[in-house]
Amino acid sequence: MSEKLTFALAGNPNSGKTTMFNALTGARQHVGNYPGVTVAKKEGLLRVDGRDVRVVDLPGTYSLTPYSQEELAARNFLINEKPHAVIDVLDANTLERSLYLAVQFLELGAPLILALNMMDEVRRRRMTIDTAKLSELMGVPVVETIARDGEGKEALIREAVAYTEANRGKTEPLRLSYGRDIDAALDEMEPLVKGSGLLASLVPARWVALKFLEGDPDIIAMSQRDKALAAALTSIADRVAAHVRRTENTHPESIIADHRYGYIAALLREGVVRKDTTAENLRLSDRVDKVVTNAFLGPLIMLAVLYGMFQLTFAVGEIPMGWLEAFFGWLGGVAEASIPEGLFQSLVVSGVIDGVGGVLGFVPLILVMFLCLSFLEDLGYMARLAYILDRVFKLFGLHGSSVMPFIVSGGIPGGCAVPGVMAARTLRSAPERLATILTAPFMSCGAKVPVYILLIGAFFPEAAGNAMFALTLGAWAMALLVARLLRGTVIKGAATPFLMELPPYRIPTLRGVLIHTWERGWQYIKKAGTIILAISVLLWAAMTFPSLPDDQAADFEARRGTIQAEMDAAAQAGAAEEALAAFEERLADLDNAQAEEALRNSLAGRVGTALEGLTSLAGYDWRTNIALVGGFAAKEVIVSTLGTAYSLGEVDPEETDSLSARLAADPAFGPWTAISLLVFTMLYAPCFVAVVAIAKESSWGWAVFSMIFNTALAFGAATLVYQVGTRL
Amino acid sequence: MEQTTGLRQLKVNCRARIRRITAQGELGRRIRDMGLVPDTEIQVIGKAPLRDPVAIRLRDFTLTLRNNEADHITVTVLECPDV
Numbered sequence: 001m002s003e004k005l006t007f008a009l010a011g012n013p014n015s016g017k018t019t020m021f022n023a024l025t026g027a028r029q030h031v032g033n034y035p036g037v038t039v040a041k042k043e044g045l046l047r048v049d050g051r052d053v054r055v056v057d058l059p060g061t062y063s064l065t066p067y068s069q070e071e072l073a074a075r076n077f078l079i080n081e082k083p084h085a086v087i088d089v090l091d092a093n094t095l096e097r098s099l100y101l102a103v104q105f106l107e108l109g110a111p112l113i114l115a116l117n118m119m120d121e122v123r124r125r126r127m128t129i130d131t132a133k134l135s136e137l138m139g140v141p142v143v144e145t146i147a148r149d150g151e152g153k154e155a156l157i158r159e160a161v162a163y164t165e166a167n168r169g170k171t172e173p174l175r176l177s178y179g180r181d182i183d184a185a186l187d188e189m190e191p192l193v194k195g196s197g198l199l200a201s202l203v204p205a206r207w208v209a210l211k212f213l214e215g216d217p218d219i220i221a222m223s224q225r226d227k228a229l230a231a232a233l234t235s236i237a238d239r240v241a242a243h244v245r246r247t248e249n250t251h252p253e254s255i256i257a258d259h260r261y262g263y264i265a266a267l268l269r270e271g272v273v274r275k276d277t278t279a280e281n282l283r284l285s286d287r288v289d290k291v292v293t294n295a296f297l298g299p300l301i302m303l304a305v306l307y308g309m310f311q312l313t314f315a316v317g318e319i320p321m322g323w324l325e326a327f328f329g330w331l332g333g334v335a336e337a338s339i340p341e342g343l344f345q346s347l348v349v350s351g352v353i354d355g356v357g358g359v360l361g362f363v364p365l366i367l368v369m370f371l372c373l374s375f376l377e378d379l380g381y382m383a384r385l386a387y388i389l390d391r392v393f394k395l396f397g398l399h400g401s402s403v404m405p406f407i408v409s410g411g412i413p414g415g416c417a418v419p420g421v422m423a424a425r426t427l428r429s430a431p432e433r434l435a436t437i438l439t440a441p442f443m444s445c446g447a448k449v450p451v452y453i454l455l456i457g458a459f460f461p462e463a464a465g466n467a468m469f470a471l472t473l474g475a476w477a478m479a480l481l482v483a484r485l486l487r488g489t490v491i492k493g494a495a496t497p498f499l500m501e502l503p504p505y506r507i508p509t510l511r512g513v514l515i516h517t518w519e520r521g522w523q524y525i526k527k528a529g530t531i532i533l534a535i536s537v538l539l540w541a542a543m544t545f546p547s548l549p550d551d552q553a554a555d556f557e558a559r560r561g562t563i564q565a566e567m568d569a570a571a572q573a574g575a576a577e578e579a580l581a582a583f584e585e586r587l588a589d590l591d592n593a594q595a596e597e598a599l600r601n602s603l604a605g606r607v608g609t610a611l612e613g614l615t616s617l618a619g620y621d622w623r624t625n626i627a628l629v630g631g632f633a634a635k636e637v638i639v640s641t642l643g644t645a646y647s648l649g650e651v652d653p654e655e656t657d658s659l660s661a662r663l664a665a666d667p668a669f670g671p672w673t674a675i676s677l678l679v680f681t682m683l684y685a686p687c688f689v690a691v692v693a694i695a696k697e698s699s700w701g702w703a704v705f706s707m708i709f710n711t712a713l714a715f716g717a718a719t720l721v722y723q724v725g726t727r728l
Numbered sequence: 729m730e731q732t733t734g735l736r737q738l739k740v741n742c743r744a745r746i747r748r749i750t751a752q753g754e755l756g757r758r759i760r761d762m763g764l765v766p767d768t769e770i771q772v773i774g775k776a777p778l779r780d781p782v783a784i785r786l787r788d789f790t791l792t793l794r795n796n797e798a799d800h801i802t803v804t805v806l807e808c809p810d811v
Contacts, residue, residue: 063761067754094789097763214757251752257760261768286773286790295777387792391778394794400781497755497797498781499762502790 004052007160008078010105011089012098013060014380014503016117019512020089020147021057024157029515040425041073048157056083064104065216068428072218078110079202084164085111087156089147092116092129093504095273099264106138109173109204113160114142115152127275134272148509173204178259182213182252185240189233196229198222212237213252285504289384298388305381309372310412317365317414324364328357347540354640355536355633360525362446362636366416367521369446373408374516378508383500390498396480397487399496401427402436406479408520410443413452413472417441417690419520421697431493435486437697438706439479441686444472447635451681454639458660459674475682482713531689535633542604543626543641548597556594563587599644604629618680618718619673619726628680634687672725676718683714731805735770735798736782743771744803751800763787764801 009024011017021029025044042057058077059070066072078086086105090098095116105112116122116131135142141159145152177183189209194200199208199222211219212233223230241252248255291297332353339345376382382404390400402424403411409420420440427433444452456467487493547553567583599605600622608625615625623645630637639659646662663669685707686694695703738744746768751759763786764770773790774783780795 063757065757065761067758067761091789094787096787097789100761100763215753251756253757254749254760254765258765261763261765286785289774289783289790293774293776293783298777387776387781387783390794391776391780497758498792498794499755499758499797500792501762502783502792504790 004054005085005161005164006054006056006081006083007085007087007157008056008058008083009087009089010058010074010078010101011060011115011117012062012091012094012101012501014501015060015089015091015098016147017060017089018057019509020115020117020145020153020156021055022511022515023147023150023153024055041077046157048161051161053157053161062101064101064108065211065214066218069425078105078108079199082202083111085113085160087113087115087160089115089117089145091118092122092144093118093125093127095129096261096264096268099267100260102138103174103176103260103263106140106174107176107210108207109171111163111167111171112140113156113163114138114140115145115156116142117145117147119144119152120146120148125275127273130272130274133270134267137267137270137272173207175206176259176263178210178256181240181244181247182255182259185213185236185252186210189236192229192232196226198226198229209233210256213240214256215253283504285380288505289502292381292384293388298384302385302388305376306407306412309369309376310414312372313365313369313412313414317368320364321361324357324361328353328361331357343544346544347537350544351537351540352533355540355637356529356533362416363521363525365414365446366419366524367517369412369414370408370419370517370520371513373404374513374520375508377404378506378512378516380503380505383502386500387502393480394495396484397432397435397495398480398483399427399429399432399436400498400500402432402483405436405440406443406476409440410445410448411472411476413444413449413468414446415443416445416447416524417443417686418693419523420445421690421693422520422523424697427496429493429496431487431491432496434491434698434702435483437694438486438702438709439483441690441694441706441710442479442482442683443475444682445635447687448681450636451631451638452678454642454660455663455674455678458663459671471678471682474679478683531692535688539604539630539633539637542607543599543602543630543644545602548594548601552597552601553594556590556597560587560590563590595644596646599626615715617723618715619670619676619722621668624673624677628684631681632685632688634689635681638681670726672722675725676722679721680714680718683710683717685711685714732802733805735784735801735803736795738772738803738805739808740772740774742808743769743806745769745806746801746803748802749800750802751797755797755800759793759797759800762791763789764791769806770803 009017009021021042021044025046029042029044040059044055044057046053046055056077058074061071061074063071064075064078066075077083088098088102088105090102092098102112102114114134116129116134119129122129129144131142131144141163143152143156143159145156147153178186186206186209189212190206193205193208198205208219208223212223215237220230220234223233237252244250244252244255292301332349335348335353336345339348373382385403385407386400388400389403393400393402404426405420405423407420408415408423409417417440420443421437424433424436424440427436452468452471453464456464460467548556563583563586567580567587570579570583600609604626605622607629608622611625612620612622615621620628623642626645627638627641630641642663643659646659646666663674685691691703691707694706732747733744735744746764746766748766749756749759749764768786770784770786772782773785776782776792781792782795782798783790783792785791
């Protein structure tokens with residue numbers, strides 16, 4: 001037989017499940033989404049003894065009564081797709097708690113295999129686990145593994161195949177006793193569910209009854225398909241609930257959980273685990289945490305880590321960024337040389353290569369940033385950050401877990417809001433998640449940084465470092481304040497419980513860090529290749545058409561001809577090289593003046609000019625307006641567009657000295673205009689790619705909201721700054 | 729001597745046994761899923777710089793929870809080495 005087998009890899013977060021998945025499948029992975037939810041679904045293929053095996057990495061869960069989208073997705077996969085085996089990866093160090101999930105798999109009747117992971121740590125702690133005994137007591141295969149170095153993975157997968165062949169998809173659900181009251185209710189409910197046939201082909205009838213007693217909203221909603229049954233089950237559940245409240249002052253869910261833990265405790269008491277308690281005093285992780293989460297040192301270490309990361313990102317990221325820029329520069333040159341001059345050349349060079357190249361140029365920076373983040377995350381430091389900052393974030397209606405999305409988005413300058421918005425998935429409750437998603441784009445992403453550098457360089461060159469720092473802090477302050485505002489008005493809702501595991505520090509594996517980095521980086525690259533490409537072309541068109549009227553173009557042509565003629569004459573007369581260079585310069589100036597005039601005449605220029613009436617309140621003229629409109633596509637476009645508008649021709653976002661000088665020399669562009677523009681850039685609508693990400697993670701309604709609300713906020717703040725500032 | 733108190737009042741390094749959990753609904757479920765059930769022994773091992781959340785050790789792992797979540801948990805103190 002050669003039927004393809006499907007194995008689900010399940011387990012608690014931090015159990016090493018993903019490491020095991022990577023060890024099993026290597027690079028042969030594929031990331032998709034679970035139907036209807038934004039939960040990533042990873043699967044990989046492998047061949048075992050001539051059989052194809054599909055391994056699906058389920059989201060980490062603590063329980064099968066779903067609490068988050070991830071947990072619901074995991075459960076629905078088990079119920080609807082009925083994998084041939086469920087491999088539960090357990091952190092053997094915390095066997096007792098980890099088995100809580102295993103027991104729930106058994107209640108569901110899933111064909112379960114236990115992978116006792118992190119056995120190296122268990123041995124180091126001088127703890128022994130009698131796996132044979134555990135296997136015998138629980139009636140399922142148990143394999144010892146160390147996922148980090150792949151130990152036990154072959155045994156695990158072979159055991160799973162053998163187990164699948166032996167049970168042929170038939171496993172008996174575990175019938176646990178939950179005490180007299182609950183058992184009696186289950187006995188009464190089970191035949192009713194059987195009689196109705198509700199979910200009959202998918203789950204055991206007793207399990208449906210159990211979930212009813214636990215008050216599982218999903219299963220209760222599903223049972224409404226059979227109204228009579230739902231009414232009968234509800235009445236039994238209510239009766240039991242009233243009874244246990246009267247007699248024991250508790251709830252059925254508590255009793256059920258107590259009995260599950262009781263069952264596990266009884267198992268372990270049979271001599272499965274033996275530990276040398278002298279080694280148990282204070283683990284290394286706890287000792288480290290005494291320092292890392294210390295009231296004084298904790299925040300200092302946090303700032304040092306973030307600052308170090310920022311430095312590293314720019315120091316290391318700069319190098320390949322230079323290579324990429326050189327590459328796109330070369331590509332542009334090649335295109336310019338090989339395509340005849342005209343609209344098509346302009347489209348390819350200015351629209352496609354410059355647009356996409358501008359975005360892809362940031363890839364190295366972002367990859368280095370994500371490398372640091374993945375390292376800190378796998379190390380366990382991110383959980384500490386959430387722990388340290390939760391109290392502050394709670395004040396603003398957010399959650400300790402909002403820290404991560406903020407940092408990825410550019411909480412340390414240089415991130416990107418697209419993966420930042422996606423990183424908000426770890427937040428459990430919808431209101432906090434939404435508030436995080438909507439405020440993360442205020443952070444100083446890698447595309448805003450060149451804009452900041454340009455303006456700071458032009459107006460505050462002596463205080464560049466401080467100005468950048470102030471912008472970074474300003475972004476955090478605005479994100480928190482706006483989150484507070486949103487949570488108090490449009491996104492009200494209860495706070496999510498913080499209850500989180502603080503995983504022990506573990507040195508990350510190189511492979512794990514690389515895979516995580518790539519996953520985040522790829523989200524960014526994919527966007528650059530698709531949406532940014534389309535936007536670049538559109539923007540190019542808006543800035544090119546309609547072209548200059550013929551008479552104006554002819555006028556420029558005539559003036560160019562005059563200069564050319566004078567230059568030719570001078571060359572004939574044997575003029576010095578400097579004199580010829582002066583002619584060249586006048587030609588270039590003329591070209592740039594024509595480009596400025598053409599831009600002003602284009603659709604974008606007309607929009608910019610039309611907006612002048614309004615935006616002059618914040619101190620912007622038509623040039624700045626076009627740049628800001630272009631910034632909707634990607635913030636770094638602001639720099640290149642300002643370059644064209646100030647008739648400098650092409651301006652490299654990295655080499656903004658000449659543009660800085662030109663801006664500083666413009667009498668209409670004062671320091672308060674610069675500050676106003678900095679504020680506006682920080683706050684206004686997320687770039688289009690981030691808007692699409694927001695729409696995917698929440699809804700188009702909220703994405704549109706973020707565009708309008710942020711732009712209004714930015715305009716209000718910038719106007720305030722400009723009006724107050726210029727009157728001082 | 730048996731001394732019953734709220735988990736929030738417990739000082740760092742104190743060991744205690746859980747007596748009652750009054751949380752219901754989503755929070756109650758989450759508390760149970762993380763292994764906080766009556767009779768479980770816990771030890772407070774630290775508090776965040778702003779004294780909230782608090783980190784506790786139970787069943788061989790470390791759990792963090794906010795003070796207002798700890799308020800749902802009543803414990804009997806077993807031992808407080810520092811007091």
